[in-house]
Amino acid sequence: MSKQRQRAPSSAASSRASEPSASTAVAQSNQEAQSDLSVSSGESGGWWESYVETPEHDAGRSKHPVRGPTPADAEGEDGVDAPELAPPEGIHRPKSVKKGAWGALLTKEPTLDLLSAPGPDASVAKTIPNGTPCQVVDAKAGYIQVELRLGGKAEKGWAPSGIFSDQPRLFMDEKNKKLQEDYTWTSVGEEQSTQDLKGTDVQQGYLGDCYFIAGMNAVGNANPDFLKESVIYDSSTGMYKVRFYVPKGFDRRTYQKTYEEIWVEVDGYLPTEGDSKSGAYARAGDDKSQWGAIMEKAWAVHSGGYTAMGDGGLGEETMEALTGNVSEYRETSQLTTKEVIPFFKKAKKEGLAIYTGSIGSMAFTKQTPLTGANGHYQGTVAQSHEWNELQPGTIHVTDVKGNVGAARDTGSPGDAEASLTGADVAGGTVDYKGNTLSIDYRKGKQPADAKDLEVTGEYEGVLDVAKMVIACHGYSFDKIVNGRQIQLYNPWGSSQPKPLTPTEYLRYYSTLSTVQVPQAKGKK
Amino acid sequence: MNLIEQLGPEPLLVRVTGKAQPDALTPGTVLWFEVDHGHRAEDGSWSKWVTPWHSRDDVDLLLEDGTVIPVRWRALRLALSPAVTQIFAGDEPDCPPPLTEWVRQNGGPVTVAEYALVADQPYLARARREAYWMPPGHGESQPTRAERVVVELSDPDDPQERYTPLFTGWL
Numbered sequence: 001m002s003k004q005r006q007r008a009p010s011s012a013a014s015s016r017a018s019e020p021s022a023s024t025a026v027a028q029s030n031q032e033a034q035s036d037l038s039v040s041s042g043e044s045g046g047w048w049e050s051y052v053e054t055p056e057h058d059a060g061r062s063k064h065p066v067r068g069p070t071p072a073d074a075e076g077e078d079g080v081d082a083p084e085l086a087p088p089e090g091i092h093r094p095k096s097v098k099k100g101a102w103g104a105l106l107t108k109e110p111t112l113d114l115l116s117a118p119g120p121d122a123s124v125a126k127t128i129p130n131g132t133p134c135q136v137v138d139a140k141a142g143y144i145q146v147e148l149r150l151g152g153k154a155e156k157g158w159a160p161s162g163i164f165s166d167q168p169r170l171f172m173d174e175k176n177k178k179l180q181e182d183y184t185w186t187s188v189g190e191e192q193s194t195q196d197l198k199g200t201d202v203q204q205g206y207l208g209d210c211y212f213i214a215g216m217n218a219v220g221n222a223n224p225d226f227l228k229e230s231v232i233y234d235s236s237t238g239m240y241k242v243r244f245y246v247p248k249g250f251d252r253r254t255y256q257k258t259y260e261e262i263w264v265e266v267d268g269y270l271p272t273e274g275d276s277k278s279g280a281y282a283r284a285g286d287d288k289s290q291w292g293a294i295m296e297k298a299w300a301v302h303s304g305g306y307t308a309m310g311d312g313g314l315g316e317e318t319m320e321a322l323t324g325n326v327s328e329y330r331e332t333s334q335l336t337t338k339e340v341i342p343f344f345k346k347a348k349k350e351g352l353a354i355y356t357g358s359i360g361s362m363a364f365t366k367q368t369p370l371t372g373a374n375g376h377y378q379g380t381v382a383q384s385h386e387w388n389e390l391q392p393g394t395i396h397v398t399d400v401k402g403n404v405g406a407a408r409d410t411g412s413p414g415d416a417e418a419s420l421t422g423a424d425v426a427g428g429t430v431d432y433k434g435n436t437l438s439i440d441y442r443k444g445k446q447p448a449d450a451k452d453l454e455v456t457g458e459y460e461g462v463l464d465v466a467k468m469v470i471a472c473h474g475y476s477f478d479k480i481v482n483g484r485q486i487q488l489y490n491p492w493g494s495s496q497p498k499p500l501t502p503t504e505y506l507r508y509y510s511t512l513s514t515v516q517v518p519q520a521k522g523k524k
Numbered sequence: 525m526n527l528i529e530q531l532g533p534e535p536l537l538v539r540v541t542g543k544a545q546p547d548a549l550t551p552g553t554v555l556w557f558e559v560d561h562g563h564r565a566e567d568g569s570w571s572k573w574v575t576p577w578h579s580r581d582d583v584d585l586l587l588e589d590g591t592v593i594p595v596r597w598r599a600l601r602l603a604l605s606p607a608v609t610q611i612f613a614g615d616e617p618d619c620p621p622p623l624t625e626w627v628r629q630n631g632g633p634v635t636v637a638e639y640a641l642v643a644d645q646p647y648l649a650r651a652r653r654e655a656y657w658m659p660p661g662h663g664e665s666q667p668t669r670a671e672r673v674v675v676e677l678s679d680p681d682d683p684q685e686r687y688t689p690l691f692t693g694w695l
Contacts, residue, residue: 208656208670211695250577252549255620257576278662311598312672312694330572357693387666414653414671460655472656474695492659511693
């Protein structure tokens with residue numbers, strides 16, 4: 001095995017490879033978009049070889065052994081020309097790197113060089129920020145080719161495989177094609193303590209996982225000591241282990257469900273936004289500890305990446321995964337106003353975690369915002385909050401005096417605009433985001449007065465401005481206020497709702513989930 | 525291409541393929557199952573329930589022209605009738621203990637239902653967008669309205685307005 005000139009900027013010595021702790025049940029890895037063509041390191045002569053191993057590193061000088069996933073030569077040459085490597089300590093390294101794997105290139109320097117070809121003598125193609133998210137697309141002789149985005153463009157380049165750290169795939173939605181380049185994987189530094197953990201610590205970031213953050217907050221609110229035991233920091237490796245309970249089996253005869261306790265291992269690198277180095281997804285609350293973001297990352301690893309988490313989910317699924325107990329779910333419509341406060345009091349007393357979801361939209365009626373004449377009308381539907389938007393597929397325009405037939409919009413959820421249709425309608429459009437509409441009636445058809453036209457429909461956004469209730473959103477229960485109002489907690493950490501009366505609660509919230517949180521083991 | 529672009533804007537007849545697995549409540553095999561128990565009204569609506577068990581395997585939609593569209597299970601929204609239902613008052617000798625306990629705590633009767641996707645059966649598929657909100661970003665004052673694309677699957681001979689309990693209340 002020949003030694004190669006170092007290419008990755010680094011000042012520290014590398015260490016000999018070693019096996020990770022065998023106690024970890026599930027290790028950080030990304031589980032999606034990986035090619036079936038790849039071969040795990042355990043297979044001799046496969047596409048990849050396991051570890052970096054250079055003679056001078058046999059002494060294992062580092063306190064934190066570094067495993068270097070090294071691809072074997074694709075043509076089957078003997079040995080691997082692995083460069084000397086000096087990734088930071090405490091990063092998660094895959095046992096084998098698969099094509100399609102998501103992760104980051106991590107060194108101890110602020111930048112690193114992407115090469116134009118595999119090998120130590122290749123020219124520098126691009127200098128990139130340390131921790132840039134990337135995806136593995138090829139490998140050769142100790143090097144991997146990665147794809148990433150820089151400056152709005154897709155870029156490819158080669159780098160020593162030893163500085164690749166597997167990380168869960170970042171969240172990307174249709175509107176955020178450039179998201180990868182906006183983020184970097186950044187170390188959270190020292191151990192993130194759960195010492196002062198409470199159910200309002202974690203704040204949701206740019207990820208559609210209110211169900212997870214609110215579910216986690218609900219469990220933390222019900223029994224912080226139990227949740228504390230879900231995150232363990234291993235100072236010898238710099239890794240975190242996060243406990244989840246996953247469904248293991250279901251006996252149809254006894255109707256019993258069983259869970260398996262798993263520990264997902266992740267490092268302390270989190271996606272951060274650009275230069276701000278602020279957490280992109282879950283963020284620390286008052287205690288400044290990133291334990292919640294660590295748990296979110298572990299769940300992303302378990303679920304197949306942050307993108308999969310962004311598919312949405314259920315608060316009760318989160319609470320079940322955190323507690324190992326089955327969640328109970330109910331429609332709030334089954335509760336009367338008199339039953340609401342006693343329900344929450346009883347649940348709180350029994351140590352239940354409580355999660356609740358708001359409705360998706362609210363109806364507005366009988367607005368007469370249109371102006372115009374001679375069959376041509378237009379106007380803006382007033383909204384109570386600047387965040388609000390009209391709900392596609394719900395808009396109707398009617399003439400209260402019946403001179404023209406009703407019109408309705410043709411939109412579907414997600415549409416930015418759509419047309420208006422109806423027997424007397426010649427044309428018309430609705431701009432849902434701008435809350436505006438215009439309508440033209442057929443020749444000879446028109447209302448007696450523009451004020452006769454009423455618009456009804458539904459809006460989404462802030463359901464109640466005074467109470468600050470956001471539509472289609474998960475909340476955790478915090479406490480009862482003054483014995484007669486419900487204080488919920490918004491996982492954003494901001495835009496907190498005001499205490500709600502039972503009537504308000506039942507008006508704005510449709511679903512309610514509870515789960516029994518076990519005693520902390522240390523408390524037994 | 526997203527699912528809306530793949531499926532088109534209109535409902536489409538598809539078949540479902542995927543990993544066959546033992547059914548939860550019957551001896552057969554299915555591609556997807558969901559078991560619920562709780563209070564279910566005659567109109568099929570649930571007011572209080574538990575979903576003790578459901579599949580977690582993704583499925584593929586098979587279009588008439590042979591196109592295969594993979595769908596993550598989390599992007600499914602099922603609007604189906606139960607394939608199996610059973611009602612217990614709670615005191616029957618064959619009532620499983622967890623259901624007896626549920627009736628004791630919540631009142632009876634308790635309905636057990638299973639919803640399933642099975643091979644070789646046509647389903648009506650419709651891609652749609654779901655809106656959700658994310659908090660304001662750093663230095664921003666407004667939250668972000670985002671959307672995800674999901675696929676509703678229903679039985680063309682027995683279309684349901686409601687989603688199955690598992691897919692009710694997703695956020």
